[in-house]
Amino acid sequence: MNLRGTVAVFGDYVSGDVILPARYAFLDPEAMTAHVLEELDPAANERVRRADILVAGTAFGYGTGRESSARALRAAGVKVAIGGPFARMFYRNAINNGLLVLDCPALVGDGVEDGCEMEIDTVAGKIRCAGRVYAVPPVPDLVNRIVAAGDLVAYGRSWLRERARGGPNA
Amino acid sequence: MPEPGLTLAQKILARTSGVAHPRPGQIVEAMPDFSYSHDFAVYAIDAFERMGATRVLRPDRVAICLDHIVPADNVRDANNHALIRAFAKAQRLRHFFDGGTGISHQVMFERGLVVPGSLVVASDSHAPSGGALGALALGVGETELGFAWATGRLWVKVPDTVRISLDGALPPGVHAKDLMLHMVARLGVLGAVYEVLEYAGPAAPSLSPSERFTLCNMSAELGAKSGVFPFDATTAEFLRGQAQFDFEPVQSDADAAYARELTVDLAALGPMVALPGREDRGVPVGEAAGRTVHQVFIGSCTNARADDLAIAAGILRGRRVHEDVRLIVVPASRAVMAEAARTGDLEALLEAGATFMPSGCAVCAGVHQGVLADGELCLSTSNRNAPGRMGNRKAEIALCSPATAAASAVTGVVTDAREFAAVSD
Ligand code: SF4
Numbered sequence: 286m287n288l289r290g291t292v293a294v295f296g297d298y299v300s301g302d303v304i305l306p307a308r309y310a311f312l313d314p315e316a317m318t319a320h321v322l323e324e325l326d327p328a329a330n331e332r333v334r335r336a337d338i339l340v341a342g343t344a345f346g347y348g349t350g351r352e353s354s355a356r357a358l359r360a361a362g363v364k365v366a367i368g369g370p371f372a373r374m375f376y377r378n379a380i381n382n383g384l385l386v387l388d389c390p391a392l393v394g395d396g397v398e399d400g401c402e403m404e405i406d407t408v409a410g411k412i413r414c415a416g417r418v419y420a421v422p423p424v425p426d427l428v429n430r431i432v433a434a435g436d437l438v439a440y441g442r443s444w445l446r447e448r449a450r451g452g453p454n455a
Numbered sequence: 456m457p458e459p460g461l462t463l464a465q466k467i468l469a470r471t472s473g474v475a476h477p478r479p480g481q482i483v484e485a486m487p488d489f490s491y492s493h494d495f496a497v498y499a500i501d502a503f504e505r506m507g508a509t510r511v512l513r514p515d516r517v518a519i520c521l522d523h524i525v526p527a528d529n530v531r532d533a534n535n536h537a538l539i540r541a542f543a544k545a546q547r548l549r550h551f552f553d554g555g556t557g558i559s560h561q562v563m564f565e566r567g568l569v570v571p572g573s574l575v576v577a578s579d580s581h582a583p584s585g586g587a588l589g590a591l592a593l594g595v596g597e598t599e600l601g602f603a604w605a606t607g608r609l610w611v612k613v614p615d616t617v618r619i620s621l622d623g624a625l626p627p628g629v630h631a632k633d634l635m636l637h638m639v640a641r642l643g644v645l646g647a648v649y650e651v652l653e654y655a656g657p658a659a660p661s662l663s664p665s666e667r668f669t670l671c672n673m674s675a676e677l678g679a680k681s682g683v684f685p686f687d688a689t690t691a692e693f694l695r696g697q698a699q700f701d702f703e704p705v706q707s708d709a710d711a712a713y714a715r716e717l718t719v720d721l722a723a724l725g726p727m728v729a730l731p732g733r734e735d736r737g738v739p740v741g742e743a744a745g746r747t748v749h750q751v752f753i754g755s756c757t758n759a760r761a762d763d764l765a766i767a768a769g770i771l772r773g774r775r776v777h778e779d780v781r782l783i784v785v786p787a788s789r790a791v792m793a794e795a796a797r798t799g800d801l802e803a804l805l806e807a808g809a810t811f812m813p814s815g816c817a818v819c820a821g822v823h824q825g826v827l828a829d830g831e832l833c834l835s836t837s838n839r840n841a842p843g844r845m846g847n848r849k850a851e852i853a854l855c856s857p858a859t860a861a862a863s864a865v866t867g868v869v870t871d872a873r874e875f876a877a878v879s880d
Contacts, residue, residue, distance in 0.1 A: 300841035302843055308846060311497075344645045348580070348841055350675075351580075355596070370648060372648065438505045440602075441508070441602045442505070442507050444606060445506055445507055448606075
């Protein structure tokens with residue numbers, strides 16, 4: 286997978302409750318975008334909505350397992366979260382919503398700033414940004430398939446269709 | 456070279472995925488033995504339907520327990536609940552618990568739905584609570600719960616296991632919650648990320664199922680994938696006549712490869728308070744003593760069982776809640792509340808000035824009721840204290856045991872319950 290886009294940078298220990306408080310968890314994804322990360326500060330909401338790629342520090346998304354945090358980021362247009370290490374339920378929920386998560390702590394705080402252009406090549410395991418190149422571990426096959434399908438719902442749809450046809454999932 | 460032995464978590468994943476020797480870091484597709492959800496099941500239902508699925512596989516192995524927003528707070532939540540009830544009926548889900556039954560983790564625990572050796576998944580981050588009974592219990596998202604209903608499977612990254620060796624005995628007035636706040640402070644909120652914590656050591660057998668629950672529950676606050684107490688005589692006793700499913704307990708092999716081992720000396724511990732903002736800001740209660748408290752919450756899946764209420768009632772019996780403090784008590788389940796009524800603890804708490812709310816998450820998630828005013832501090836027996844968690848980011852939350860909570864409710868300031876008992880008796 287090759288991806289490129291504009292970066293927004295966030296710090297350490299941004300909890301899932303801060304990404305999207307529980308009181309907004311039942312909004313439509315579209316409506317969530319107005320609130321995503323606003324708990325951190327109003328500028329954070331604007332920054333994330335302008336970005337395709339989110340660079341985040343340690344423990345981003347820790348705490349609550351509510352999927353709405355990941356769903357809200359995806360609805361706001363974020364396609365990749367990179368940095369970390371990330372909290373595990375955030376990792377799962379992001380992947381299942383088609384938001385790729387790449388652990389690359391080396392990149393955090395290394396001169397990558399808001400508005401930087403970033404290029405990601407998941408096959409070669411390389412990230413280019415601000416004149417530097419970073420290595421990332423390969424994306425597990427199943428994760429690749431889910432993200433390539435669009436999200437877990439799309440992946441599940443084709444899985445069920447294949448099983449109905451008597452394919453390998455039968 | 457022969458393969459090393461397997462940990463409890465690896466064995467459960469081996470059985471449920473068909474991979475004989477699952478390696479840490481490897482992704483396997485496993486078939487959960489049991490799954491449950493709560494109000495957020497609406498998203499699982501939505502995902503299930505958008506996948507084009509029509510039938511929940513093994514509906515006798517699926518539960519939903521409404522707990523987050525009960526009774527409903529507004530039309531939207533009421534409609535969500537109605538949608539979930541209709542789905543549970545249409546899909547003939549064997550186990551549906553309506554609002555007021557209790558917090559889902561507690562209800563699964565007390566009704567024998569979580570059994571040793573099983574792979575349990577729940578669409579909630581405190582699913583690890585089920586580890587108290589020797590299950591591998593994993594928190595998952597709502598979409599993938601819908602996927603599991605439809606396909607019977609779920610992707611799981613095989614975890615490393617950390618052995619937590621519990622030594623010594625907790626001193627009087629020091630509780631499982633203090634041990635956990637100590638561990639989170641020591642290791643940090645990502646201290647065990649992607650790992651399973653296996654609680655063992657000489658002190659482990661002496662901990663009650665409720666205390667084990669507190670430890671496994673708050674393993675989530677270490678970023679862990681889960682926490683687990685291997686099956687023993689205490690588990691067997693607790694489940695006698697209760698277990699809803701046949702089970703086969705699983706233990707780690709003697710030569711299992713642990714990622715590391717940590718020893719905690721329980722005798723060295725004292726009461727802890729996690730200062731506002733993050734769960735790993737735990738300090739000995741003395742360092743927080745004297746801070747003004749506006750609201751005290753004795754509730755949540757972490758610490759609102761009968762033993763917790765008994766500890767609180769023991770301190771509040773014959774005393775009054777401070778006039779500047781609101782004490783909100785929310786038993787973890789209706790069964791817990793009934794038990795507290797039988798023992799007289801309920802009456803003691805009411806007479807001291809506690810306000811009760813229906814069993815459920817209540818104040819913990821900040822979705823409805825018990826919201827704090829700007830600048831207030833809530834001392835809470837729950838597990839999370841991130842900014843805004845209880846619905847107002849201009850308020851603060853500190854975490855503690857039921858004993859510290861009860862003593863502080865009387866004095867109006869953060870108080871060490873041990874001194875309190877000594878001076879006021
Ligand atoms: S009581 Fe709190 S931590 Fe427990 S399940 Fe409910 S919201 Fe989550």
